[in-house]
Amino acid sequence: MSAEQTVVVPETGLSAAEVAQRVADGQTNDVPTRASRSVWDIVRANVFTRINAIFGVLFLIIMSTGYFLDGLFGGLIVANSVIGVIQEVRAKRTLDRLAIVGQTKPRVLRDGVSKEVAPNEVVLDDVIEIGAGDQIVVDGELLYGEALEIDESLLTGESDPVVAGPGDPVLSGSFVVAGGGAYRATKVGREAYAAKLAEEASKFTLVDSELRNGINKILKFITYLLVPAGALSIYNQLSGDQALPEALRGMVAALVPMVPEGLILITAIAFAVGVTRLGKRQCLVNELPAIEGLARVDVVCADKTGTLTENGMRLSETRVLDGDESVSFALAALAAAEPRPNASLLAIAEAYPDDPGWEISDVVPFSSARKWSGVSFADNGNWVLGAPDVLLAADSAERAVAERIGSTGLRVLLLGRCALPVSSPDGPGEVVSVALVVLEQKVRPDAKSTLEYFAEQNVTVKVISGDNALSVSAVAGSLGLPNAGDAVDARTLPTDPYRLAETVAAGTVFGRVTPAQKRAMVGGLQSKGHTVAMTGDGVNDVLALKDADIGVAMGAGSPATRAVAQIVLLDNKFATLPHVVAEGRRVIGNIERVANLFLTKTVYSVLLALMVGIPGLIGFDALPYPFLPRHVTITGWFTIGLPAFVLSLAPNNERARSGFVARVMRMAIPAGVVIAVACFVSYVLTYPGAGASQTQIVQAGTTALITVIALALWVLAIVARPYTWWKVTLVAVMAAASALMFVLPLTQRLFLLDPSNGAYTWIAVACAGVGIVLIEASWWIGAKLRGEKPAFLPEN
Structure with a gap:
């Protein structure tokens, strides 16, 4: 089916009877929720070992001599087996329980109702809804999408997101970086790529x-x-x-x-x-060597939002720049136009809850690479909301005001009008500043003590964020991070890998970092002989998490980050990291x-x-x-x-x-x-x-x-x-x-x-x-x- 053909979107998805029939036919995503060994496998692996076999033969030889007291070493066979089985079963149960809690749950449409299900409950022909940060759990065919961009870099190595339209195939193991939509499952279970990915990612x-x-x-x-x-x-x-x-x-x-x-x-x-022990602290270890790997880490790259600061935001101020009375309507309309808003839009929606009902003609959702989102309204013009230092010229007075506010640690977004439709190839074009939207983020109370712990342990912490460099610098400085005042704007970073590695090794705080740059910065540090841990919670962190020696995701983060990370902090506490x-x-x-x-x-x-x-x-x-x-x-x-x-x-x-x-x-x-x-x-x-x-x-x-x-x-x-x-x-x-x-x-x-x-x-x-x-x-x-x-x- 081509993208130009008309696609009939089911209004209700599968019925309960259709789901039951597919389950009966075995057309389910029958991938174990966790690929740990069964209890019998654990017993067999601990009892039937080469060492136990050697000792068993020697034990029988001693028993044949009649000197039974000389067979005390035979107790080692029992001790090795019993203790090994008990400890591994305990660990298995801990991990399996946490895996269920931290499991990525896709949202499917059944009988007209959207609901979350476990990945192994997805059946063939299910209609699965997706949005920014979601992982594609099974292979399928896109039914509809709104400015949908899918990153397939974990499959193909290609870093540029793919713009997907109706009829396009979607592959499990990829993830959504912008927009939203729905697709029909065409391959489930072990036929889908996700089966291999999930099996490898959660193996004990x-x-x-x-x-x-x-x-x-x-x-x-x-x-x-x-x-x-x-x-x-x-x-x-x-x-x-x-x-x-x-x-x-x-x-x-x-x-x-x-x-x-x-x-x-x-x-x-x-x-x-x-x-x-870590399980008791709500820390899910997807790959056991991650415990060892994190102990060898000498550099921790931490994202600001969701790691050093809490996810939630609050609208602090809306500073109108040109007296435009439509600011409140525009903000409300922009927030309502996004079906799955990020933290910034949620804060705006909370402050401006009354949707004016403007008719939408075009939408460009927010992405970490663009640093802005926009909506074209049929009768109310083209509006953008994003980073002032991306949308405005360097000598802009409004940009200078935004940077001055951002230097205090606040997040500042620009609301602006643009002449071109937002999805235009040259869009958004020239932006006219209308208002500055100032958002507050709460610094995690445990962030300072965590950074102090790493400093005591000679582990270097680098803050790598997509936010304005001055804002990131202010937050890092408030936490006492050394050299936080010398923030680097990632748009000035060299592209040469050697020079990039030198710059990243010398710096501490980096702002306006794109997802591809985060990945390159991790690689640069590794090329200098460092063992790197990357922490994050957003879809923009996925590539860096995957390439880091140890990827650490927050439990409340996007499903894609949890899928690729070796360690998931289910309690969302940065302070759990020192315990790991x-x-x-x-x-x-x-x-x-x-x-x-x-x-x-x-x-x-x-x-x-x-x-x-x-x-x-x-x-x-x-x-x-x-x-x-x-x-x-x-x-x-x-x-x-x-x-x-x-x-x-x-x-x-x-x-x-x-x-x-x-x-x-x-x-x-x-x-x-x-x-x-x-x-x-x-x-x-x-x-x-x-x-x-x-x-x-x-x-x-x-x-x-x-x-x-x-x-x-x-x-x-x-x-x-x-x-x-x-x-x-x-x-x-x-x-x-x-x-x-x-x-x-x-x-x-x-x-x-x-x-x-x-x-x-x-x-x-x-x-x-x-x-x-x-x-x-x-x-x-x-x-x-x-x-x-x-x-x-x-x-x-």
């Missing part, structure tokens, strides 16, 4: 996360180490003179600690707890801490297995592995498992940095090497060799265990820095619990520990002492090489 996922990718890279490397170390351990234990059950116990004890079994669990828990940043920093900082513990254990376990196994491989007497599986379990409890869980949920406000893998390995490798060597030395010095009695073997193993636990606790003490009272308490409790394992008769019997040989114990203390000095020295040297200043206590 950990993909594309530097943290997650770093952990996977580490685990991949560890897998390569496990193969030779594991094979050597199996050969060494089974080729010695030990009985088969003893050899199997040693083999399992060597293999179990090589796997950083809790690292993935702790990571999943930390993210899931973060999502749940803090949550991300807590997650990343704490996972890095606990990763040091897990990977240090992996390094010393692999190296110790190699050290114990190599002598037997090259012709010397085979050494039995010094530990039993039960020893590995208690070491993991007190030096890694329990403290890691506490540290992963603790406050942490250090800004996230890139290079996670390198930093963790710089700590884990030296510490792991020292622990492995110290443990091996203490073991060799106390193991009497072939023919040793069971008591001597137990005493030698106990000596090695004391060495390992002492050094592992010291690594915990380093990871816990800078110290607070609860961290000191945590380390002290873990040290005391570990010591009690060696001195209580019950635990000595249960865990086969014998520290009664004083000479051996002193050897353990000496080896541990040397190891502590070396680990501490490596920590100080490493910090100095990285240009960091080690701190024992938090900075005031």
Whole structure:
């Protein structure tokens, strides 16, 4: 159907019976409201894991020997699965509930009544009404439109809006930038592009996360180490003179600690707890890595309207310029001509509610690119309402008055007459000033404290707005934003990408920014190496939100902004953003801490297995592995498992940095090497060799265990820095619990520990002492090489 053909617009839309028939026929937009995993998928993903499979096989081997106490590590299978399932289900329910609250709901016409429905309730042939800021939820054919402009840049990359007329196709995933109309749904469900967009935008996922990718890279490397170390351990234990059950116990004890079994669990828990915490603050996280990404942000680009100021406006003053008595009628007529008015027109309509009934002949709706709207009336001329600095010449006296008023933080619109019809290609042409419409915006009460928080955290805030630069400057200045007085008019910005990036990086406040410029400014900052978050609520923010590293939309914003943003603040509070940043920093900082513990254990376990196994491989007497599986379990409890869980949920406000893998390995490798060597030395010095009695073997193993636990606790003490009272308490409790394992008769019997040989114990203390000095020295040297200043206590 071409745009010139007559289009019959249904007056009532589908009837209830027609809707029911289409539902019965499966002709629905059957896209899940949220693409999170089902509970069964979560259970399956947490139970049937590679790590659980490894531990399950080792557990069965130990059970076959009859030494059931050595199978304590099997509890990790249950713990990993149960805790992972509980936390992810909690996070899923939180996200699903918030997704329904923040869901974009299209307005459909049924039985002559316009009503909002969920996206998945749209059926084939539904008549869907659209206006500025609405997202096209399904593919369709336009029935009618009034100056309708649709942005398809998210689909095609083309930044210029498309003027749409009756009969034109509309594609889901695009959004309306100006005008209004209605279209009939021709493709619904998974046939429409929106299905893919919505599915990707609301998925509960950990993909594309530097943290997650770093952990996977580490685990991949560890897998390569496990193969030779594991094979050597199996050969060494089974080729010695030990009985088969003893050899199997040693083999399992060597293999179990090589796997950083809790690292993935702790990571999943930390993210899931973060999502749940933010959910309680009415913060919807559409993409889980957004928590991590916002923690890495060093520049926040904030829109003024709806972010620093509240959405609502109030008419402060109408300053008539030429004594025209039709000002009140014109304003009322302009407000009534827009079926879906923006905040400015709503304020005008509230002040001038009596529509004079002027006959409309032409309409140009407001758009962020034009900065004005206009209506041509059949008998009352052509009128425009918009930015004075766009509609008037630079030397205009009225423009100077408007800028002086705007410099106080008020929004000023010009009401003017124009000679040309508003939709004329050369329109509006010369504008005759009739009145200045002064609007007040209320600054959010939490905006100042939020900006102060970002300043304290060394996060730069840039205000990027479509409003007059002087008005934006006044608002930013009232909030104490540094350099707010040096506002930049975006119409003077260079088009060259390099020069634009330099200008944007140097400036703080920008006014009269078009949607395309917002997008280019975000790209310019990213090209300078910045991690950029963009906040906004209007359709003019969509492109920038999409391109920013993290897009943050207000819950009351346009449906299009909510659809493309990774984070939606459903309570519309800018002050929620610091909580999101803090949550991300807590997650990343704490996972890095606990990763040091897990990977240090992996390094010393692999190296110790190699050290114990190599002598037997090259012709010397085979050494039995010094530990039993039960020893590995208690070491993991007190030096890694329990403290890691506490540290992963603790406050942490250090800004996230890139290079996670390198930093963790710089700590884990030296510490792991020292622990492995110290443990091996203490073991060799106390193991009497072939023919040793069971008591001597137990005493030698106990000596090695004391060495390992002492050094592992010291690594915990380093990871816990800078110290607070609860961290000191945590380390002290873990040290005391570990010591009690060696001195209580019950635990000595249960865990086969014998520290009664004083000479051996002193050897353990000496080896541990040397190891502590070396680990501490490596920590100080490493910090100095990285240009960091080690701190024992938090900075005031």
